Amino acid sequence: MARRCLYLLALGGVLLLGIATFSRSKGLRRSLRGAASRIPSQFSEEERVDMKRRFSISDCLTLTGAIQIPTVSFTSEDYNTTALAEFGEYIYKVFPTVFSTSFIQHEVVGGYSHLFTVQGSDPSLQPYLLLAHIDVVPAPAEGWKVPPFSGLEHDGFIWGRGTLDNKNSVMAILQALELLLIRDYIPQRPFFIALGHDEEVSGKNGARKISTLLQARGVQLAFVVDEGSFILDGFIPNVKKPFAQIAVAEKGSINLMLQVNVTPGHSSAPQKETSIGILAAAVSRLEQTPLPNMFGDGPLKTTLELLANEFSFPTNIILSNLWLFWPFVRRFLERNHITNALVRTTTALTMFNAGIKVNVIPSVAQAVVNFRIHPAQTVQEVLELVKNIVADDRVQLHVLSAFDPEPVSPSDNQALGYQLLRHTIHSVFPEVSIVAPGTCIGNTDSRHYKNLSNGIYRFNPFYLRPQDFTGIHGLNEKISVQAYETHVKFIFELIQNADTVRVSVPHVHEL
Ligand SMILES: CCCCCCCC/C=C\CCCCCCCC(=O)N[C@@H](CC(C)C)C(=O)O
Ligand SMILES: [Zn+2]
């Protein structure tokens, strides 16, 4: 009842104070009504300890925290459903306000994914969507300095599988909302929170089903925010300071199985070529023949132009004059495996199986090659190129799964989602002067939502160095306590900014 009264009071305030003014940022407008009720993103010592515990080790008696629940996905048919169910109960327990607020609906979709609908006091505003995923990739304990599902804190870091990918987002989103609600914040703009349970193995039972459900309800989203890019620190040699990259594009993917069948036989009298030899030669040709360098197409050129002044001489001059130096830059970028992934469709040999006994020529040899498709290419174009490189009719090509790159989302002054992220990055990370559009080289659940919005942005609000990147899907994944707190602060600010910041679109009254 009290909350309902507050809601009506806030609505009245909104109507009375519905006057808008332009902020200093180009293209952004801040409404006075929102500015008046802004809640500072300051958390008490007790709240900070609590948020850390919920994320890592909830309390000493039950020894359970988000990182400690092993929500592992192995394949799209095999994931730890017990842990996923436990995670659902866990968030219900530790975020009581989110679950008991009258203007928030919670639904379980696809068995273990969660959809929260936050109504918002101004239904005329187009809703947005915050995405994260609950599942994690497997983490065998070998090679880890602490057990991967311990959630232990050491030297200011919380260790464990999912600390960067992606329980940090799951928990930070719910934590920020919980704290806003406790402070009686009533969002104006409606939004959704979708927490997928099978992102690491395709998202077909989680994100895809949530997307279908929202589409059936006629929802169109102003923008979507997901994982997939960071404040990058040290990824480009010689760049002086970290910069925030919002991924506006996402590469496509093909998993291609190559198969060779021959008549099996005794190894004492082999034919000139075996199934293994034919297949090995084919995959070697693929590895030795990189697909074309596509530098110039896609957002990378814009990123480099924006970064030009962050380099010392002569790189700054080279990047400011790409019209002249692009052939040189194009070649330079392919020398490093990460920047190489930005300029072309990559070819990764990921599986190879053949043989049943030491003295039997195997009848069948199979390999799987994973291609990550550059935003300016398509599945069909890549398959055509691959056929020509393999150039051997004895090698059958079977597409196991494939999807085209995602459409490039807008990053201009009128792009609400991009501008909101940019604005929030500048306020939460004032030391970061450059925010640039870029490409996500992996795949995210956000691709399942392209039917609902053309503004899909992938950004995690924390610093990532190359050595941190090795922890994602690798060993010793960890996040600093401070980075997690800042993640919560970022979402806390973002939700409020979505209510107060508007982009100015000529002749259009509302987005
Ligand atoms: C000029 C800028 C330099 C750019 C540096 C880029 C550094 C990129 C660092 C990290 C990219 C991480 C991408 C995170 C999302 C990947 C999530 C994932 O693993 N998804 C699976 C999905 C699949 C459908 C199972 C995947 O394999 O991609
Ligand atoms: Zn992830």
Ligand SMILES: [Zn+2]
């Ligand atoms: Zn992942």
